[in-house]
Amino acid sequence: MEISGIVSAVFIGLVIGGLGRLVVPGRQRIGFWLTLLVGVVAALLGTVVAGVLGVAETRGVDWVELILQVGFAAAGVTIVDGMRHRRALSR
Template sequence: MDVSGVISAIVIGLVIGALGRLVLPGRQRIGLLWTLLVGVVAALVGTAVAGALGVADTRGIDWIELAIQVVLAALGVGALERAKAGRRR
């Protein structure tokens, strides 16, 4: 992977992670790096799931793939928030 691929993965990860946080109600007490990591993982897994379902390569914007990625990011942010909240108690 070249430098532009890494930069685009970071940007897409931030966007997907931020959208995942926006979907969840309330405040999530995780930092920017966790949001980035959750977003990158959700983007990669979401792309694989969309490819397996056959909805990854459509003309125009892949809305279904994006929705899958955002849902996975929201699940990841929620799981991470619960895990961190359990440690604080």
């Protein structure tokens, strides 16, 4: 992977992670780096699922792929926030 690919993955991950946080109601207690990580994973997973469903390469904006990515990011943010909250309560 080239540097431009890494930079774009980080940028897209940040945007997708931020959108995922906006979709989840309430306050999430996860930081910038976890949001970025969740966003990158969600973006990759959403792209793979969109490819499997055959909707990854469409004309114009790939709305289905974007919705899948944001949905995976929202689920990831919820899971990570729940795990961190549960760990903090057990201390």
